[in-house]
Amino acid sequence: MAKIKTGILGYPRIGENRELKKATEQYWKGEIKAEELLKSAAALRKQNWQKQKAAGLDFIPSNDFSFYDQMLDMSCLLGNVPDRFKWNGKNIGVETVFFMARGSGATAKEKETQACEMTKWLDTNYHYIVPEFESKSAFKISSTKIFDEFSEALALGIKTRPVLIGPMTYLTLGKMQDSNANRFRLLDQLLPVYVEILKKLKALGAEWVQIDEPMFAFDLNLEQKQGLQKAYEKLSAVAGLNIMVATYFEELRANLDTFLSLPVQALHIDAVRGKKEIEKILEKFPKNKILSVGIVDGRNIWKNDFKESLKILEKAKASLGEERIIVSSSCSLTHSPITLKNEKKLDSEFKSWLAFADEKLEEIASLAKILAGKAGDAILKENQAALDSRKKSSRIHNQQVKKRTAAVKPADMKRKSAFARRQQTQRKELRLPAFPTTTIGSFPQTKEVRANRLKLKKNEITQAQYDSFIEEEIKNAVKIQDKIGLDVYVHGEFERNDMVEYFGELLEGFAFTQNAWVQSYGSRYVKPPIIFGDVSRPQPMTVRWSKFAQSLTKKPMKGMLTGPVTIAQWSFVRNDQPRSESVMQIALAIRDEVVDLEKAGISVIQIDEPAIREGLPLRRSDWKDYLDWSVKAFRLSASGVKDETQIHTHMCYSEFNDIIEAIADMDADVISIESSRSKMELLDVFVDFKYPNEIGPGVYDIHSPRVPSKTEMEELLEKADKVLPAENIWVNPDCGLKTRQWEEVKPALINMVEAAKAIRQRVKVAG
Numbered sequence: 001m002a003k004i005k006t007g008i009l010g011y012p013r014i015g016e017n018r019e020l021k022k023a024t025e026q027y028w029k030g031e032i033k034a035e036e037l038l039k040s041a042a043a044l045r046k047q048n049w050q051k052q053k054a055a056g057l058d059f060i061p062s063n064d065f066s067f068y069d070q071m072l073d074m075s076c077l078l079g080n081v082p083d084r085f086k087w088n089g090k091n092i093g094v095e096t097v098f099f100m101a102r103g104s105g106a107t108a109k110e111k112e113t114q115a116c117e118m119t120k121w122l123d124t125n126y127h128y129i130v131p132e133f134e135s136k137s138a139f140k141i142s143s144t145k146i147f148d149e150f151s152e153a154l155a156l157g158i159k160t161r162p163v164l165i166g167p168m169t170y171l172t173l174g175k176m177q178d179s180n181a182n183r184f185r186l187l188d189q190l191l192p193v194y195v196e197i198l199k200k201l202k203a204l205g206a207e208w209v210q211i212d213e214p215m216f217a218f219d220l221n222l223e224q225k226q227g228l229q230k231a232y233e234k235l236s237a238v239a240g241l242n243i244m245v246a247t248y249f250e251e252l253r254a255n256l257d258t259f260l261s262l263p264v265q266a267l268h269i270d271a272v273r274g275k276k277e278i279e280k281i282l283e284k285f286p287k288n289k290i291l292s293v294g295i296v297d298g299r300n301i302w303k304n305d306f307k308e309s310l311k312i313l314e315k316a317k318a319s320l321g322e323e324r325i326i327v328s329s330s331c332s333l334t335h336s337p338i339t340l341k342n343e344k345k346l347d348s349e350f351k352s353w354l355a356f357a358d359e360k361l362e363e364i365a366s367l368a369k370i371l372a373g374k375a376g377d378a379i380l381k382e383n384q385a386a387l388d389s390r391k392k393s394s395r396i397h398n399q400q401v402k403k404r405t406a407a408v409k410p411a412d413m414k415r416k417s418a419f420a421r422r423q424q425t426q427r428k429e430l431r432l433p434a435f436p437t438t439t440i441g442s443f444p445q446t447k448e449v450r451a452n453r454l455k456l457k458k459n460e461i462t463q464a465q466y467d468s469f470i471e472e473e474i475k476n477a478v479k480i481q482d483k484i485g486l487d488v489y490v491h492g493e494f495e496r497n498d499m500v501e502y503f504g505e506l507l508e509g510f511a512f513t514q515n516a517w518v519q520s521y522g523s524r525y526v527k528p529p530i531i532f533g534d535v536s537r538p539q540p541m542t543v544r545w546s547k548f549a550q551s552l553t554k555k556p557m558k559g560m561l562t563g564p565v566t567i568a569q570w571s572f573v574r575n576d577q578p579r580s581e582s583v584m585q586i587a588l589a590i591r592d593e594v595v596d597l598e599k600a601g602i603s604v605i606q607i608d609e610p611a612i613r614e615g616l617p618l619r620r621s622d623w624k625d626y627l628d629w630s631v632k633a634f635r636l637s638a639s640g641v642k643d644e645t646q647i648h649t650h651m652c653y654s655e656f657n658d659i660i661e662a663i664a665d666m667d668a669d670v671i672s673i674e675s676s677r678s679k680m681e682l683l684d685v686f687v688d689f690k691y692p693n694e695i696g697p698g699v700y701d702i703h704s705p706r707v708p709s710k711t712e713m714e715e716l717l718e719k720a721d722k723v724l725p726a727e728n729i730w731v732n733p734d735c736g737l738k739t740r741q742w743e744e745v746k747p748a749l750i751n752m753v754e755a756a757k758a759i760r761q762r763v764k765v766a767g
């Protein structure tokens with residue numbers, strides 16, 4: 001039997017020890033020259049290619065590396081650089097790449113230049129740089145990166161399959177700057193440049209290219225479908241070069257026929273997210289095309305289930321023949337951490353349940369070997385043993401938690417009285433002035449705060465010493481809030497490293513890695529916790545601090561929690577049960593914390609859900625289900641309290657239009673949102689919807705060190721007052737203040753309180 005071919009769509013670019021981040025940031029600081037940065041990048045690429053070669057992969061990608069982002073690289077390749085970057089038209093190097101991404105440059109003039117917009121790459125936590133178009137946009141090959149990297153690998157004896165973003169996805173994910181024009185009209189200008197790129201790659205010796213069109217994960221309109229047809233008719237005319245078009249992250253659904261009819265040599269599908277469709281695809285799959293089966297999940301960290309995967313692969317083999325299949329990762333491995341080998345703190349049983357990028361390379365190779373009948377029982381048995389140990393482990397399964405989640409009743413997700421009634425009760429109880437002032441939770445995480453946390457971690461101070469340090473910080477924060485004259489206080493979240501990690505560390509069912517970093521954007525990487533088991537709360541997590549803080553003041557001290565949807569969204573979740581199930585378990589744990597806070601005398605409790613919007617599925621028809629269980633989870637966490645207890649939530653940095661109904665359904669007594677940067681535009685949807693509960697539209701942009709004046713915040717409040725019932729308006733910043741300095745925060749909050757006082761004088765409030 002022949003060998004069955006293998007490949008991946010991309011490999012993580014950041015380096016096992018975050019080498020790329022270190023080199024990049026050194027370069028930004030001027031500590032190393034561009035030459036040195038390029039050298040360390042080349043060393044990383046070499047290592048990555050050689051790892052893949054050693055694993056025996058047939059299709060090894062190139063141009064998957066990037067100093068910042070692959071969409072930005074595509075803009076550079078096509079010479080699509082907005083005028084404000086004053087590009088000289090010559091070959092684009094790292095300087096222009098970073099200038100577009102970050103907007104800051106060497107000279108003062110460049111500093112004024114606004115960076116390109118950045119947004120989430122489909123439904124991942126990776127961010128891409130949004131291409132900008134104008135009706136007059138013109139394109140020409142303007143970067144040699146893709147060609148250089150192909151040649152670089154070739155010189156190492158590796159003939160790669162270069163990766164490009166497809167022309168229609170490039171247009172779909174970009175934005176037209178002159179508003180009314182249709183960006184798809186630019187396809188005709190774009191295609192000749194793509195043809196030229198392909199010809200050049202062919203001339204350098206390339207046999208295959210991978211063209212990513214993840215837009216197949218969206219609901220496509222006719223224009224997009226026709227554009228795809230046209231594009232690949234043109235591109236496939238480049239003689240002698242084979243094209244593989246790749247889709248990932250979703251099923252194909254109504255796009256299936258368009259996808260299958262593309263005139264290219266190979267098609268890649270996400271067989272993890274698109275598992276249900278595989279039989280249909282095989283039935284319709286065109287003769288002579290090759291199918292790349294993305295069977296190893298590129299965006300989770302769990303070991304592949306070989307038995308299950310082989311069922312699918314066997315079907316593909318039976319229907320297409322072994323020559324016409326490629327065993328692959330579902331998407332680029334850039335969304336997964338690099339290697340398990342540096343995880344020294346995870347025990348071997350736990351590690352046997354996981355696979356990061358390097359382990360996934362092995363999985364792909366093993367699956368292909370087993371499928372070809374060239375490896376067998378031993379590997380399968382080992383895989384099965386690991387999966388069995390996970391399935392049965394008492395570390396994962398907690399019958400009490402399962403029972404409790406199964407027993408949740410509708411009444412558990414409902415406050416005792418309706419909002420109008422609660423509002424009256426809370427007014428009597430809390431006795432807040434009109435336009436009450438508060439903050440979103442965190443106060444500056446100063447050097448000392450971080451230094452003390454590090455010292456505790458390194459055992460240089462005792463827990464008791466650390467705790468009394470935190471108490472001092474809280475005392476100081478209360479004193480400052482006394483001076484400023486806020487109405488509802490916060491303790492400042494000094495004890496928290498991160499709003500998800502803090503809770504994860506205190507909950508059962510979470511694991512933490514030492515090195516499992518994943519790129520979020522540019523040189524910012526995240527290390528998401530792993531939710532591996534049933535989630536429970538062995539003991540209260542925040543009560544000690546909230547109670548202490550409340551003991552220092554008569555003003556209400558707001559308890560601060562992270563909501564269940566956000567905790568799950570910013571973690572790697574289990575693949576052995578629906579996401580909603582894990583979220584419900586977390587919701588119950590948060591509910592217990594809410595109830596304990598109430599018992600401890602905390603009368604205002606905020607449950608942050610900034611990540612609800614970003615978890616929205618790619619397909620509109622899947623939204624309802626997601627929003628249903630998200631709202632349920634929030635309500636479950638919030639509804640264990642008396643009417644007197646005021647529940648807040650907070651959301652930021654997202655468009656609320658798509659989810660306003662769900663937000664209202666969450667039924668928080670108060671919501672605070674970010675709105676100052678958009679000059680209250682983000683508030684419009686709440687106004688149009690006639691959002692019934694209380695709302696704090698942010699009046700202070702916390703992303704800038706600038707101290708906003710009393711007048712400008714007062715103006716924002718007036719704007720809000722014109723469109724909302726005055727008795728429902730709260731006064732607060734856009735988001736938490738942890739990234740700011742006290743020197744900015746104090747005067748800004750003083751101004752904010754002054755603005756609230758001014759508006760109170762002018763507006764008579766009912767109730």
Ligand code: GLN
Pocket residue numbers: 440441442493499560608610650651652735736737738
């Ligand atoms: N309570 C959190 C804080 O203030 C909220 C952060 C967020 O919205 N991302 O830091």
Ligand code: ZN
Pocket residue numbers: 440610650651652734735736
């Ligand atoms: Zn926020």
